[in-house]
Amino acid sequence: MGFSVSGSTVVILIGCLIAFSAAFTVATDSFDRITTAQDERADHLLDQQNTAIEINDVQRDNETVTVTVTNTDSTTLAIDRTDLLVDGEYRNETPTIRTGTNDELREGTNLWIPGDRLEYEIESNGDRVKIITQNGVVGSATLTEES
Amino acid sequence: MGSVSISHLIIFVASLLVAASVAGTLITGVEQVSSSVDKQSQELTRQVDTDLVVISDPASGAIYNDSGNDTTITLLVKNTGRNTLATDGSDLDVLLDGNYQTETETAVVSGGGRAGPRERSRR
Known part of the structure; x- marks a missing residue:
């Protein structure tokens, strides 16, 4: 009788061990996955809080609207992920970049460094401009000067 | 005496079988729960990542x-x-x-x- 009890106890114990190890691995993996995602979201929100842009001026010369925007906070933004709307219509114009310190043209880069200015030249009759950065921070302005 | 050890043997084998089936059911159940938890964590991660x-x-x-x-x-x-x-x-x-x-x-x-x-x- 003693053999049956200890034998079956061992079998159940081994079963419990296998089940626990499987559950434990999955639980830690899932927890890690969610924690990583939440950490990245927190980073993303921090970037968003540290992002600010300012539209310096919007000018129109006949059919050409010129917009100047400055990255006024501490996050470096990607230019190809910055969007431009003129009168609510999406525009695919590529801007030129000028440094904030000495107004030099910066070429061959996709980075919009804090302090740098983007200059868009758009063929349009519109007078309202909206600029959206990669993390959803928005700047909008209407025509400041018509020449 | 021989009949006692034979019945002991039968009880021993039967108890092992019962224990094995209990352990098997336990492992299957826990694995099903684990796979659900895994899928749910993937879905939750997708939700957190989407904006x-x-x-x-x-x-x-x-x-x-x-x-x-x-x-x-x-x-x-x-x-x-x-x-x-x-x-x-x-x-x-x-x-x-x-x-x-x-x-x-x-x-x-x-x-x-x-x-x-x-x-x-x-x-």
Whole structure:
């Protein structure tokens, strides 16, 4: 009788061990996955809080609207992920970049460094401009000067 | 004496069988729960990674087009999360005044693969 009890106890114990190890691995993996995602979201929100842009001026010369925007906070933004709307219509114009310190043209880069200015030249009759950065921070302005 | 050890043997084998079936059921159950937990954590991660912003300019008047009988609403939506969404808009549902919209067209207006799709909803 003693053999049956200890034998079956061992079998159940081994079963419990296998089940626990499987559950434990999955639980830690899932927890890690969610924690990583939440950490990245927190980073993303921090970037968003540290992002600010300012539209310096919007000018129109006949059919050409010129917009100047400055990255006024501490996050470096990607230019190809910055969007431009003129009168609510999406525009695919590529801007030129000028440094904030000495107004030099910066070429061959996709980075919009804090302090740098983007200059868009758009063929349009519109007078309202909206600029959206990669993390959803928005700047909008209407025509400041018509020449 | 021989009959006692034979019956002991039978009880021993039977108890092992019962214990094995109990352990097997336990392992199967725990594995099913584990796989559900795993799937749920993946779904939760997707939810946390997804973020959208409506970037249409409400001041411009370009959202609602009421010229003629062809009334359309054009919404520009930007994908600001880390998750990639389907470019045909199958991941997105549009509600207009609380009504689910079935006749929607979606087009991607900017490149980069991670760009926000342009949601075009018709009513």
